[in-house]
Amino acid sequence: MNTSLSSSSVRSLLECYLRAKDLNQPELISECFSSDAELTFSIATDDIDFPRRVIGAPAIAKTLVADFGERFDRCRTYYVCAEPQVDEGRVCSMPWLVVMRQRENESLRIGKGVYRWRFGNETGHADRIVQLHIHIERMDAVSDPQAGKLNALQASLLYPWLPPAALRDGLASFIATSSDTEFALPFQQPAAVD
Numbered sequence: 177m178n179t180s181l182s183s184s185s186v187r188s189l190l191e192c193y194l195r196a197k198d199l200n201q202p203e204l205i206s207e208c209f210s211s212d213a214e215l216t217f218s219i220a221t222d223d224i225d226f227p228r229r230v231i232g233a234p235a236i237a238k239t240l241v242a243d244f245g246e247r248f249d250r251c252r253t254y255y256v257c258a259e260p261q262v263d264e265g266r267v268c269s270m271p272w273l274v275v276m277r278q279r280e281n282e283s284l285r286i287g288k289g290v291y292r293w294r295f296g297n298e299t300g301h302a303d304r305i306v307q308l309h310i311h312i313e314r315m316d317a318v319s320d321p322q323a324g325k326l327n328a329l330q331a332s333l334l335y336p337w338l339p340p341a342a343l344r345d346g347l348a349s350f351i352a353t354s355s356d357t358e359f360a361l362p363f364q365q366p367a368a369v370d
Contacts, residue, residue, distance in 0.1 A: 181295055185303050186260045186268060189295070193305070194253055194336050196237070200245035205237035210296065210304040215239065217310050224287070224315040236308075248285065250323070251276035252330050254338040255291075256366040266295045271366035273343065275329050278317065284326045286360065287315035288367045313367040318359045328353060329360065340366055 189208045196204035215230040230239045244251075256271035269292045276285050289312040296306035320326055332350040334342050347364045351357045 181262050181266055181303055183259060183262075186262055186295065189303065189305055190255065190260060190293070191336065194255075196241050197244065198251045198253055198336075200241060200249075202237035202241035202245075205241060206233045208305055209233040209236055209308075210306045213305055214307045215310070216308075217312065219312045221312060221315050224285075224312060226310075226312075247279060248276045249279055250326060250330075252333075252335055254333060254343070255336055256288075256338050256340055256343055258337065258339040262295065268293045268295070269369045271340075271369060273333075273338065273363060273366070275326065275333070277320070277323060277326055281317075282321050282323070284318040284320035284323070284329070285315060286318065286329070286363055287312060288363055289313045290367050290369050311367070314362065316359060316362075325357065328357075 192204055192208035195201060196208070211233050212231065213233055213236060215236045217226045217228055219226065227239065230236055252275050254273040254275075256273055260268050260270060262268045269290060272289055272291050274285070274287045277283070278285050289310060292309040292311070293305055294307035295303050297303060318325060329350050332346040334346070338346075343366060344364050347360050351360050
């Protein structure tokens with residue numbers, strides 16, 4: 177069995193996931209996840225909640241896209257790496273950063289953590305994501321009723337592939353714009369990948 181997975185295939189699957197999540201298009205999940213895929217979470221903060229385990233592409237679409245989209249909008253999720261690296265076990269781990277707006281109170285939400293993807297084949301289909309573990313290290317809420325901070329922060333970052341140096345530079349530039357941007361300081365360092 178050929179276990180190699182091209183970088184372009186990985187990028188395509190990961191970008192499909194972002195289009196589904198960030199653009200609130202749940203139907204795209206079935207294009208990148210296997211029908212029986214598993215989603216798990218580990219959450220190191222009380223500032224956001226998700227079920228610990230979800231099975232199947234339809235349930236993943238509901239959890240990560242439909243339900244998520246009811247709570248948050250203007251979402252941008254960044255892969256904090258220049259290029260995804262997949263090991264011999266077809267696993268890819270990478271830090272992520274998210275910048276979005278919480279609908280209920282119009283606050284800016286900024287978070288970081290680590291994605292751990294596992295890729296496989298589904299009968300009759302090309303490679304798919306068969307497992308996703310999302311570790312949420314930090315998720316902060318910042319008052320931003322006019323979305324000025326949200327707009328400026330998103331404008332300062334490359335999307336969706338954000339190399340660590342570009343993350344540091346973009347956030348440093350954003351932080352330098354005013355005195356009420358220091359909330360972004362803890363996010364200049366990506367979450368550590370185990």
